[in-house]
Amino acid sequence: MTAIAVVSIVPIVWMIAGSLRPYQELFKYATSLNVRLFVPVEPTLANYREVIWDDRNPFLRYIGNTLIVAVSVTALVLVVNSMAAFAFAKLRFKGKPIVFALFMSAMIIPAEVTLVPNYLLMHDFGWLNSYTALIVPSALSVFGIFLLRQFFAEIPGEILEAARIDGASVTRVFASIVLPAAVPAMITLGLMTFLGNWDSYLWPLIVLNDDKKQMIQVAIASFSSLEGTDWSKILAASTISTAPILALFLFLQRYYIQGITMSGVKG
Template sequence: MWQMRLALKYIIMTLIAIICIIPIVWMVTGSLRPYEELFQYSSSLNWHLFVPVKFTWVNYKNVIFNDTNPFLRYIWNTAIVAGSVTGIVLVVSALAAFAFAKLRFRGKSIFFALFMSAMIIPGEVTLVPNYLLMNNFGWVNSYASLIVPSALSVFGIFLLRQFFADIPNEILEAAKIDGASIMRVFLRIIVPAAVPALITLGLMTFLGNWDSYLWPLIVINDDKKQMLQVAIASFSSLAGTDWSKILAASTIATAPILILFLFLQRYYIQGITMSGVKG
């Protein structure tokens, strides 16, 4: 009986994986088709739905070597912003989570409850206040407006705090008895033990900023400083939508994330299961 249940579970998981991967396969193969062939086989169930009749790299050429839309510049901008935000979030979240999990100070529970209450506020509610704040600082149309508002992650603090809370206090007390300072305990004990959780938070943060669209669209007007998803959306206009370029650009934008996840998925899964989002 248990073998049948195991086989059924694998069959269901395989079907779910196939359903999830079909759009990605169609996107990649569609980026290798001429524009006139793109929707020619979309309504028929045959192998040409996923295998192009005529392979072409012209869509990638038109995207990468485009003078009006410098796509490589957009990738560089997005990598700089996503990398900077990820680094800042990891440092700030780790320090704050360590304080909430292991340090004793007056009003800790109240402060933590206030932090958690920020998670229920939709991001759209803060768009106007954040824009006015960036405008007052003179940061509109600059990298600072993309990095600073995302530098604090309430979810990141919560995730790491749950992980840090499971680290035995006896280890920390033993280190303090040996003369280690609070910062030394944090750097030598807490951080090495929290590598899976830090990688998990890093992947989530990087992916969120890599795919950011609405906020860059609002605060960035200079095309040379624009982000990747806004650049991809620019291939669609009132004159029409160039789906071949969109598929090629989306494939290029997706590839780094898939590669990054494939290399770090072991730590990602471990970080989720160990820190879990448990109470």
């Protein structure tokens, strides 16, 4: 596990170190296996200043755009998918196995296959070049429904029946019993959804034409042009974009691990 951790952390450390190097120094020590590979000889914050205060590419605006979309999608995914998962796990309705099988079959379809149909659908709705095209299609997650459904299915039915006997409605049972018991799974799904939208590149590149509305990963790619690639700025921008994700994961890692490993209700 230590070896795996080192292999995972070394690229992040190199990225941070590279973001503090002048461009001329970046590749000078790239092939040397010594301390200079990870410790800048002439550390500088110029790369961060140029990235943050670039008038042509307002990076702080891109971070704000991405934050709005990622938070909106995460909130919608948690609400919509938790209700769908509860219906599949605990409610009875005609054709439930068939509908659930159809949902699961969508997981084997590559996302690239649906790019053109989704783009045409956004065009017909008039949502191109707007955040709606990024938020609404992402509100439904088949994997999210499957994850929460497996978690909800392990909640003892006797608890729900007791609540119904006491007069609780389906909505009250869902909000007061099921959701509090599924906090780790909800946080796990929320983290995965937020990360996926924070790192989204292809779909925003397709549906957004206004540079002022663009997402952070597309903005990072803009540092590569016909004149050349400014790798120092790319590393600085990548470090800035990675910091919120690392902070969020470190803060919620306990719940994330529980959501992955737990499949039922304890206690």
